[in-house]
Amino acid sequence: LPEYAFIGRSNVGKSSLINSLTERKSLAKTSGRPGKTQLINHFKINGNWFLVDLPGYGYARVSKKSKKTFQKYITDYFIKREQLVCAFVLVDIRHEPQKIDMEFMEWLGENNIPFCIIFTKADKLKAKAIEENVNNYISELLNGVWEEAPSYFITSSSKGxxxxxxxxxxDNINADFFKATKA
Ligand code: GDP
Structure with missing residues (x-):
């Protein structure tokens, strides 16, 4: 089955988004305490795709050793990926583009891994600030290594x-995926 990976810095709102997408609140627990999602979890959705919850990266308070372990989990997953269709990189809409996210997206690009950006916590900003921050983020990407902006989504888990x-x-990609595998 096709897989869609969700990844981002710890505390970006990944657990909350996954809860909102799966509506199975007991499966992906949210936490006020960053760094709680430590292993790779697969959630089967509608019986036809997997949501893959990858460990949060870049959390300052974990030791260097566990940072390395997380990184290895993440890179192993991406390198071995067989069914991965797209990675969703989560970024907090309030923040300036962060080096660690930029480097991670570059790494995805170098490894030919398709990705989209999910801006989180949009309820925390007014419409104008959302637009400014998104434009700023996308121009930063286009000033870097990217020739084309990735698709992106503006989300708030608390407001839906x-x-x-x-x-x-x-669902749209899956429709094509299943058409292609049938053919
Ligand atoms: P994770 O570490 O990336 O899994 O982040 P969590 O989902 O645990 O969220 C981290 C913190 O951000 C928690 O205090 C959440 O309540 C808060 N949070 C997550 N999503 C949203 C959102 O859409 N809006 C607001 N206002 N807060 C959010």
Missing amino acids: YGRDDVLNFI
């Missing part, structure tokens, strides 16, 4: 914004 956009995007 963007949830259907992400799910529809996945």
Whole structure:
């Protein structure tokens, strides 16, 4: 089955988004304490795709050793990927582009891994600030190594914004995926 990976810095709102996408609150627990999602979890959705919850990266308070372990989990997953269709890189919409996220997206690009950006916590900003920050983020990418901007989604798990956009995007790709595997 096709897989869609969700990844981002710890505390970006990944668990909350996954809860909102899966509506199975007991499966992906949210936490006020960053760094809690430590292993790779697969959630089967609608019986036809997997949501893959990857460990959060870049959390300052974990030791160098566990940072390395997380990194290895993540890179192993991406290198071995067989069914991965797209990675969703989560970024907090309030923040300036962060070096660690930029480097991670470059790494995905170098490894030919398709990705989209999910901006999180959009409820925390007014519409104008959202637009400014998104434009700023995308121009930063285009000033870097990217010739083309990735697709992106503006979400808020607390208000449910963007949830259907992400799910529809996945459903559309899956429709093609199953058409292609049948043919
Ligand atoms: P993770 O470490 O990336 O899994 O992040 P969590 O989902 O645990 O969220 C980290 C913190 O951000 C928690 O205190 C959440 O309540 C908060 N948070 C997550 N998503 C949203 C959102 O859409 N809006 C707001 N206002 N807060 C959020």
